[in-house]
């Protein structure tokens with residue numbers, strides 16, 4: 251009998267030496283399927299990565315191909331601000347730095363090229379305020395046309411004056427001081443402002459002389475330039491802030507060419523962006539008869555965080571208790587040469603004799619000769635000054651106290667002047683939003699030149 255074939259020992263974990271592989275066929279199947287699975291996963295992974303990369307590439311490529319893509323054409327802040335966008339609350343980028351003309355020193359003369367074929371000379375009159383004069387800024391014809399246009403439009407009384415029968419009415423009604431006060435407190439702020447006070451004077455005189463006014467003074471903290479109430483009772487014209495007539499002339503598209511030319515020249519003179527000049531108040535034309543005057547004043551008030559500017563008020567979207575015109579620059583044109591008096595006085599220019607208590611300096615009927623600086627009205631001459639200082643960062647800063655000025659009494663003849671005020675909000679964001687809003691409106695209203703200030707100017 252054959253011996254039975256030798257049998258492999260039964261696989262036994264215990265009996266296998268360490269490191270010995272598992273029997274043949276079973277080992278082969280496991281490693282192959284494992285390899286296949288791994289390879290499938292690997293390929294799927296690679297394909298995913300490739301697809302992802304292709305997606306990223308093509309999607310960014312499409313963005314790049316847009317004409318306004320930043321990668322193709324980097325847009326400046328200025329372009330961004332000009333492109334039509336709905337007004338947003340996010341702070342707008344600062345892209346305008348207002349140029350300010352340097353005065354160098356009093357008497358310094360700079361040559362200007364404002365109109366083709368003519369050179370103007372600009373002389374520094376004072377550094378505080380920064381004040382210049384430019385003889386012959388307007389031609390004789392331009393002066394004549396502006397005066398004629400103003401006459402055609404009609405001039406109105408610059409300050410309310412006592413009307414016929416007003417005194418009798420006041421007597422008949424025999425109002426109490428409080429009633430008079432409340433009647434005259436036009437904006438109902440519990441105070442009487444300067445323009446309200448001068449109306450008060452007439453009615454008070456007609457009822458219970460200065461008693462009424464004293465009550466008003468005690469009940470409120472309004473500013474009175476002449477504190478002597480007895481003289482208020484006895485004086486006439488001198489008590490009016492101003493004694494003149496005025497009108498406004500629109501200077502936008504469609505206006506008389508002379509008015510548009512003046513606006514262009516003012517833009518060149520001040521070197522400000524034309525948009526700022528375009529959006530400013532229209533030209534104000536003023537006529538003083540013999541005996542007319544304008545007591546010393548500021549064309550624009552001081553600026554506090556809660557102060558609103560008249561021109562940006564509508565865009566500011568907030569109601570504020572104080573409002574002023576925010577007239578950054580005044581350009582004053584003399585439209586005729588005055589026979590006697592009528593100088594423009596700058597009582598405290600360059601601070602040579604400034605005494606804060608000397609309130610009489612405000613009185614241009616009596617004390618013009620005490621002013622530090624007086625400019626003689628000569629046909630065609632322009633003077634211009636900054637009513638606000640710079641904030642040191644290229645924008646409008648605080649009010650310049652030295653910009654106090656007034657029109658001396660006209661002793662002979664008449665006096666014609668025109669004012670071009672350039673309105674800028676010291677709050678940059680408000681000015682920028684206002685410009686944004688106006689450019690949207692002008693787009694909507696198609697090519698109409700918006701001079702939004704034309705019916706919202708206020709008397710100061």
Ligand SMILES: O=C(O)CCC(=O)C(=O)O
Nearest residue numbers: 544593594656657667669
């Ligand atoms: O008449 C003048 O000389 C000055 C006028 C003026 O200050 C004004 O109109 O605001």
Ligand SMILES: [Fe+2]
Nearest residue numbers: 547548549655
């Ligand atoms: Fe003024």
